Amino acid sequence: MRRTRDVVAKAVERVRPGNSLPREAVELLDDAAFERELAEVARAQGTDADSARAEARAYLHEMAAHHGDRMTEQWAKVGSWFMRAYDIVVDEEQIQRLRRLDSQHSLGIAFSHRSYLDGMAIPNVLGARRFSPTFTFGGANLNLPVLGAVVSRTGIIFIRRATTDLPVYRLTLRCYIRQLVRNRRNLAWSIEGGRTRTGKLRPPVHGILKYLVDAVEGPGSPDTQVVPISIVYDQLHEVSGMTAEARGARKRPEDLRFVVRFARLQRTRMGRAYLTVGEPFSLRERLDELHGDGLTSHQAIERIALDISHRLNRATPVTVTAIVSLALLGADRALTLDEVLDTVEPLARYIGEREWPVAGGANLQDRATVRRALQELSSSGVLSQYEGGTEPVWSILEDQHLVAAFYRNTVIHMLVDRAIGELALLTMAELRPDATLPAGGAAEVGWDEAKRIRDLLKFEFFFPGRVRFEEDLRTELRILAGEDLLDPTPEQAGELLRQARPHLAHLVLRPFLDAYLVVAHRLAEQGDAEVDEEALLADALAVGRQWQLQHKVASAESVSLELFRTALALARHRGLLEAGPELATRREAFLVEIQDSLRRLDVIASLATGTRTDVPVTGVLGALR
Template sequence: MPTVTAVRRIREGAKAALPRSVGERLPAAPPQEVTDLLHDKRFQRAVADAATEQERPEEEVWSEVKGYLHEMAAAHDDRTAQGWARMGDWFLRAYDVLVDEDDMHELRRLDRSHSLALAFSHRSYLDGMVIPNALSSRRFSPTYTFGGANLNLPLIGTVASRTGLIFIRRATQEIPVYRLALRSYIRQMVTNKRNMAWSIEGGRTRTGKLRPPVHGILKYLTDSVEGDDAPDVQVVPVSVVYDQLHEVSLMTEESRGASKTPEDWRWLVRFARLQRQRMGRAYLTVGEPFSLRERMDELAAEGVTGHQAVERVALDISHRLNRATPVTVTAIVSLALLGADRALTVDEVLETVAPLAAYIDARHWPVAGAADLRDRATIRRALAELARSGVLTAYDGGTEPVWKIGDDQHLVAAFYRNTVIHILVERAIGELALLTVSELEPDAELPAGGALQVGWEEAKRMRDLLKFEFFFPSRAGFEDDLRTELRLLVGEDAQEEGGDMTPDRARELLVNARPHLAHLVLRPFLDAYLVLADRLADHGDSPVADDDLLADSLAVGQQWALQRRVASAESISLELFRTALALARHKGLLDGGDGIGSAREAFAAELREAVRRVNVIGEIAGDPVQVVVPEARPATEPQESR
């Protein structure tokens, strides 16, 4: 049976990687980092201080910290690593892995003289096999990778720890000694000039785009490079994207409220079996490295220290990761079909993709595998592969084949589209800024900067509205990027006409621009935000629990999707609702109190207006999707949903 075969292959691979005898399973001596730590005076003082602070016997704290070090300690064994790499290749059998060899060549030169901290985007469990295999096959120094303790399965965990995988716990707020052990272990890794890799997001993305960065590992790394005699670390953003992923359908079920499948042997076997079907290519690209110590010094000179400095570095990494992530044909085809929300022929897909391809060329964004997005065979192959995996349905009983997104597959298609969405967001905001200018009344009172200043303010407002969803540069950097987008959008007219631009001229420029992206890029997120904002406003001045608000948003969101009050079912996602929840919390709208109901209603009204404007862009673009934008609820309306 397939399950038995999968179990046998995994166990045989694990056993092949293990040393020959049980007595050799653990190294005769602890890994170098552990030995060095136990003899380090600074670490000994830190343990003693912890014992004093917690009012515990020092011997008890030492016993606890040694246990944690043993739990997280990893080593590199050549024979084990070779067996692990072979098993990794078997897990990756669904893909051809493409690596940017020029980038890897430059990175290997850096590896010879520096400790590398590889921060990677995390879209799949396969990332943990793609990255180590790519590095080891190119003879990089051994890399130690941080992974969740939930993956420390029997037998497999033993093998993995001998290939440099460091299993760490996620919830450590109530375990101060564990945090001391991990911080010290990372510091010792930096001192010993080890290469380290970790997911800047902390866990897999459920939407396809980069998630907000988690600061834990990065905080310990920044601590390690402080001081005149501290060693430096080169931070290296690493992006891994896939044409398609077997596990996306499971993640989208979680986005609809399903429980997450626990990682155990049964999960591992199911995951291994999924890889039997070919899914195209995986692409590994490297972003621009930077010195962590130099960056921390720059921030300190600006007066940015402590947690704020860590946040800035995390955002730096996220920006570089996005810039290193190539455009895949799958993402562009998914964008076209999601925007149409109907069956398209190859010619219609090409017609939609052509202006996008021109824009991507103009912005010099990399395309995965150097694919030609205007090539008919390339687009047709992507359509066929998406149909084979069930994301699309194909009908060829008429005069020519047509493809559309399959029933209940919108979130899957959105996952693939979102891998490219970061390159389109500022363009979409630029369209909304121009639309704002076009809608000004002829006798409207304008600021000193004229009509375009109104557009700039709208762009900044949209940036603030979406800042929990996307990674924007600093305000100055955002304005520079937006000027670039406006030049591409309307040519030099925006700069030449300055504050004298009229609403009619702005409308003309917007109508003639290509492509139009706001409805394709922003509408799914703003629709989701509006659902949650509406449900929040329904509570008036009363406090609301997070889980109750999310459940209510899922239920009412399904209703709105059926009523066509949102454009697509992809907006009905827990991941998007959680981001909207974070925005509402940032605005202070979750706690109850007198007058909070009015602020909640204002939040909902702001989102209704944003959705309306996005829909206007869709109408200008000839978007066939017809949406009934929800109106504001009268104050006297009965609140039945409560």
């Protein structure tokens, strides 16, 4: 504890906060265009220009940052000390390609956000390789007394989240970012706006991106190369706190005591952190392309945000921790090393066929590698290891399912297409011989089912446009069939599904659909009545815990406020929260849809285990089984 305080204190002592503003802030206050925009805002607010200017100057003192050479060097050492729980693994070839871009362009670095450490790791990695200084955006909640003044001298820009009623603040931030781009500074921000609570990417936040687009579209402004950077960890100290919040615990405020506690946690080694660079793109060229397609500026920003998210997912490597967590969550019982390897082996083959990156180039089928991951998860308290029998077995500890799910979810995006493809095949295989088929035959039925599942999960995962989505599903079908099979019959669909290895739909989708089931059930119980969303979430959490004990949901990981909120977002999108025509009927239909989707997952699970279920299976698949 004393050493932690000393390290932080020494960093603070190296700076004496002053009243001078950094270069870009001074240039902005002298900018005639900014003066005119301030005057317009002042008139709209019924105040005078001098008051607006004074307000803008105060905001610039709050947000503006710069890179003091000595302070940046010292803070990099503090950052390395905070990162001492990890070895950072970087693809140096990716970094060298990025350096060539850095020499010619301003970089807009959009990173995934799983830890408070991200904001230290990325600038440290780039700074150690002699990149241009990076200005990183952080939440104003981290602008702690004195310490905030220190880190603002290392390029950290603290910004507020709630600015709806602060038009001068929004204008000042937008113009400050524009000035940074004019000066060809590198900017870094979390496209998610905050740390993920589930392990997978959160929906993108458009604020910084919107201002960056505004800067690039301005006359005479230089282009910016958008660079997605993914950072993923073998394990994280923070996950237990985040999963507690998902069960209803209150979030602790960030203060100096929090910083000390967080620093102390990093004394325990947690493996590796993997920093990978996604495919960069020119922001101006992408904007021109989208505007050429007839999209408005708002629509273009939404599309670019999704582009970034897709590229981040594509760059995120598979960790051994994630695959081991997937195997144990799917089994939901103790497994031997051989049983874990039996589950991982077809997954590893599939990952190789899809050419997904593997963290550190690890061999996912190597016994020693998988055993080490199991032991490390046991050491950190996620798994229990029992050695009293004939051979060791590992299982997820009772209150650690959400933690294991966090690690599993770092790779879940790469398995979703396969899971949806399995459900599409099942729908085709279940067609009765005397069924009346549409013009496109059984294949059209399968595509319609895939699109339905895509729509059901669109608030959970980032799906490409419909054309690309169908292309991806055809790729999955080609991997399953070993050839192009664009129009399978029900018989062929059933045979493909029966022979498929691995079966993933139940492993990937059940946790989410079980959570949706809880929310859909509580909504249906409300009949035609309007609902209070917070009360509904609290009710879902209580009922979810009951269903977990009764095994009405497959795993404790489905009892999560994060998943319930996503289900609520879907219900809101479908108009199921407010009074309307036939509301009770539509809520009941929503529940039935979720129940039927879960029934199909049960069928996939029975194929995976070679067992029968008590769910009736019709059509050709029943004969095959």
